[in-house]
Amino acid sequence: MEELNERYQEVLYYIIEEYIVTANPVGSKFIAGKCSLNLSPASIRNIMASLEEKGYIYQPYFSAGRVPTSSGYKFYINSILKTKKISKQQKAEMRSSFNISGKDIKKILWQAINLLSEISHYMPIVLAPERTYANLLHIEFIKLDKLNILVIMVFEGGFVENKIINADRDYKQIELSKYSIKLNGIINGHNIDELKDIVIEDIDKDRESFFSLLNGIIFNFDLVKNEIDNENDYLFIGSRMNLFDEPEFSNYEKIKSLIKAFEDKRTIIKLLELTKQKEGIHIFIGSDTEWSDINGLSVITASYRSKKGFAGGSIGLIGPSRMNYALAIPTVNYIAKLLCDII
Amino acid sequence: MEELNERYQEVLYYIIEEYIVTANPVGSKFIAGKCSLNLSPASIRNIMASLEEKGYIYQPYFSAGRVPTSSGYKFYINSILKTKKISKQQKAEMRSSFNISGKDIKKILWQAINLLSEISHYMPIVLAPERTYANLLHIEFIKLDKLNILVIMVFEGGFVENKIINADRDYKQIELSKYSIKLNGIINGHNIDELKDIVIEDIDKDRESFFSLLNGIIFNFDLVKNEIDNENDYLFIGSRMNLFDEPEFSNYEKIKSLIKAFEDKRTIIKLLELTKQKEGIHIFIGSDTEWSDINGLSVITASYRSKKGFAGGSIGLIGPSRMNYALAIPTVNYIAKLLCDII
DNA sequence: TATTAGCACTCGCTAATATTGAGTGCTAAT
DNA sequence: ATTAGCACTCAATATTAGCGAGTGCTAATA
Numbered sequence: 001m002e003e004l005n006e007r008y009q010e011v012l013y014y015i016i017e018e019y020i021v022t023a024n025p026v027g028s029k030f031i032a033g034k035c036s037l038n039l040s041p042a043s044i045r046n047i048m049a050s051l052e053e054k055g056y057i058y059q060p061y062f063s064a065g066r067v068p069t070s071s072g073y074k075f076y077i078n079s080i081l082k083t084k085k086i087s088k089q090q091k092a093e094m095r096s097s098f099n100i101s102g103k104d105i106k107k108i109l110w111q112a113i114n115l116l117s118e119i120s121h122y123m124p125i126v127l128a129p130e131r132t133y134a135n136l137l138h139i140e141f142i143k144l145d146k147l148n149i150l151v152i153m154v155f156e157g158g159f160v161e162n163k164i165i166n167a168d169r170d171y172k173q174i175e176l177s178k179y180s181i182k183l184n185g186i187i188n189g190h191n192i193d194e195l196k197d198i199v200i201e202d203i204d205k206d207r208e209s210f211f212s213l214l215n216g217i218i219f220n221f222d223l224v225k226n227e228i229d230n231e232n233d234y235l236f237i238g239s240r241m242n243l244f245d246e247p248e249f250s251n252y253e254k255i256k257s258l259i260k261a262f263e264d265k266r267t268i269i270k271l272l273e274l275t276k277q278k279e280g281i282h283i284f285i286g287s288d289t290e291w292s293d294i295n296g297l298s299v300i301t302a303s304y305r306s307k308k309g310f311a312g313g314s315i316g317l318i319g320p321s322r323m324n325y326a327l328a329i330p331t332v333n334y335i336a337k338l339l340c341d342i343i
Numbered sequence: 344m345e346e347l348n349e350r351y352q353e354v355l356y357y358i359i360e361e362y363i364v365t366a367n368p369v370g371s372k373f374i375a376g377k378c379s380l381n382l383s384p385a386s387i388r389n390i391m392a393s394l395e396e397k398g399y400i401y402q403p404y405f406s407a408g409r410v411p412t413s414s415g416y417k418f419y420i421n422s423i424l425k426t427k428k429i430s431k432q433q434k435a436e437m438r439s440s441f442n443i444s445g446k447d448i449k450k451i452l453w454q455a456i457n458l459l460s461e462i463s464h465y466m467p468i469v470l471a472p473e474r475t476y477a478n479l480l481h482i483e484f485i486k487l488d489k490l491n492i493l494v495i496m497v498f499e500g501g502f503v504e505n506k507i508i509n510a511d512r513d514y515k516q517i518e519l520s521k522y523s524i525k526l527n528g529i530i531n532g533h534n535i536d537e538l539k540d541i542v543i544e545d546i547d548k549d550r551e552s553f554f555s556l557l558n559g560i561i562f563n564f565d566l567v568k569n570e571i572d573n574e575n576d577y578l579f580i581g582s583r584m585n586l587f588d589e590p591e592f593s594n595y596e597k598i599k600s601l602i603k604a605f606e607d608k609r610t611i612i613k614l615l616e617l618t619k620q621k622e623g624i625h626i627f628i629g630s631d632t633e634w635s636d637i638n639g640l641s642v643i644t645a646s647y648r649s650k651k652g653f654a655g656g657s658i659g660l661i662g663p664s665r666m667n668y669a670l671a672i673p674t675v676n677y678i679a680k681l682l683c684d685i686i
Numbered sequence: 687t688a689t690t691a692g693c694a695c696t697c698g699c700t701a702a703t704a705t706t707g708a709g710t711g712c713t714a715a716t
Numbered sequence: 717a718t719t720a721g722c723a724c725t726c727a728a729t730a731t732t733a734g735c736g737a738g739t740g741c742t743a744a745t746a
Contacts, residue, residue, distance in 0.1 A: 063710045063725045138485045162503045406696045406739045
């Protein structure tokens with residue numbers, strides 16, 4: 001990223017700050033009034049022309065004010081922006097807004113969404129922790145009917161996964177309970193991958209009739225790993241309404257493209273999965289290659305991870321590119337941190 | 344509902360049929376062309392004037408064509424409409440589009456939504472069966488940590504409910520398993536209300552240390568009954584996109600009011616709960632008192648119920664008031680019937 | 687008496703035109 | 717190097733004109 005003269009930075013700064021608030025192109029006269037270096041509109045215009053040449057701002061049409069480009073935002077975020085510190089009081093408020101007694105992780109994630117929504121007025125998204133690397137706490141087989149067995153897996157962190165598998169024959173509940181107990185004996189805080197090895201080993205030692213049942217379970221392990229068969233238990237999306245209130249989506253065509261983009265959750269899931277394994281804040285702006293579907297949208301993401309070491313998920317905030325980064329970035333960051341503590 | 348002359352009925356019929364397709368006010372000339380009784384536009388106009396006086400149609404403005412009112416639709420549905428029979432082949436197709444092997448009820452309900460969406464191009468909604476009257480199949484306690492116990496309840500029909508309860512002391516898993524076994528011995532196809540009585544009785548006989556734990560569970564039963572604490576596991580909503588494509592929502596204001604109305608799911612839940620216990624098809628039109636939130640929308644609902652007798656839920660279809668009732672009504676009806684069979 | 691042709695009238699829709707004003711780039715003066 | 721001054725651009729808004737689909741009424745007709 002090219003270096004920018006202090007004066008240039010200040011002009012860019014005020015353009016973006018103002019554009020974030022009003023969503024209207026910003027003119028030279030306004031900047032001249034705001035700027036600490038007392039310059040006339042004409043001088044500002046010269047600076048603006050340079051900034052435009054460098055690609056940080058552009059004019060929607062001849063003789064309109066200037067609007068930040070994606071690179072403009074990027075420069076602003078990386079070099080100019082000083083994010084607001086969250087006050088101790090605000091932190092305490094955020095923390096206390098979580099009600100964690102007797103709630104499973106799903107509800108806690110929803111609380112995070114609501115909190116983010118309240119504070120930011122943008123659209124929060126949360127990816128639930130994946131189960132592959134999470135340690136199993138408990139496994140249980142319950143007979144539903146002749147050939148269907150319900151497998152309940154409880155993971156560290158309070159995540160419960162229910163799967164129905166087809167059995168090869170009619171198992172009795174007592175028989176199933178025996179296997180449950182047996183398996184629970186060896187589970188003992190292993191994750192699925194490890195457990196798979198142990199179970200396969202065990203089969204060799206003890207070729208009982210539940211050989212095939214176990215096969216079914218192992219197959220099922222792979223299911224849990226690879227297939228998210230209900231997106232609704234994996235990606236949580238907060239209220240869209242706030243986004244629709246933003247002026248850039250105040251016409252029919254744009255609001256429709258927005259709805260269409262969110263209808264298929266895979267784009268969002270992909271984005272959140274990208275950042276899940278990485279530390280810290282990630283920001284996708286405007287027409288980034290990773291987030292090119294909707295022009296004019298930005299996404300701030302952060303990953304969370306329990307201290308016990310099972311894999312975490314990520315949270316994010318979707319807003320217009322002209323979103324209030326100074327507030328949004330530390331908020332996303334802190335809520336991710338809160339989630340780490342809570343889980 | 345007032346009686347209508349056959350001639351009047353025919354005119355009303357063609358107005359509605361045409362309006363359903365084009366969404367434009369229908370003029371006298373067009374009706375004169377369609378009508379089997381060969382009348383001139385002028386005569387049709389006379390009839391239209393009468394129909395307007397009776398409140399079945401209205402003019403959006405002087406010298407526009409006529410548009411059906413809510414009472415118009417009501418009369419049409421109750422007295423004129425002949426719903427299309429679904430052919431055997433279509434029925435077979437619908438039935439075979441369900442993949443029920445190894446799927447829990449939630450996924451089956453989602454399949455119903457997708458099917459309805461494909462056929463109707465409106466917005467399907469499904470209310471999951473409530474658990475109060477459903478028979479319990481299995482109950483299981485799993486220790487999460489010192490004071491948190493996960494209670495898993497499996498209901499007939501494949502519904503699984505997970506609840507975390509706070510224990511009064513630190514239970515060992517072995518201890519909990521014993522209670523699980525004990526409870527499972529007496530569950531045996533009772534529903535929660537019945538079970539509650541049995542358990543309370545049992546407590547008197549056998550004042551063990553799990554007295555207080557059971558108390559916690561009983562309290563929890565009430566929770567399952569009264570509180571739906573995650574709407575997302577209760578009400579399933581299909582794709583909104585189809586609705587937004589309808590011409591009545593083709594402007595910014597209307598689309599926003601629509602989104603806002605659906606953001607809060609309680610209205611829809613209330614509506615579906617109203618019809619859950621009743622047999623057959625229910626239709627809410629336009630500005631019915633039960634469904635007055637969004638003008639121009641209609642809802643068709645039907646309840647489903649498993650044969651084994653546990654309480655069912657209901658499915659519905661939200662579309663514009665000018666929806667294709669002839670197709671939508673039998674489709675909702677048949678899919679509800681399919682659900683009865685499958686569950 | 688029921689029906690219809692004829693006609694003047696209404697009013698939303700579309701396109702064409704005029705007006706406004708915020709903001710610019712350039713030039714010449716400071 | 718900075719800036720006042722000025723002509724110019726162009727979206728947005730308001731204004732006007734014309735079209736045409738559809739009406740209600742009246743008088744003629746079967």
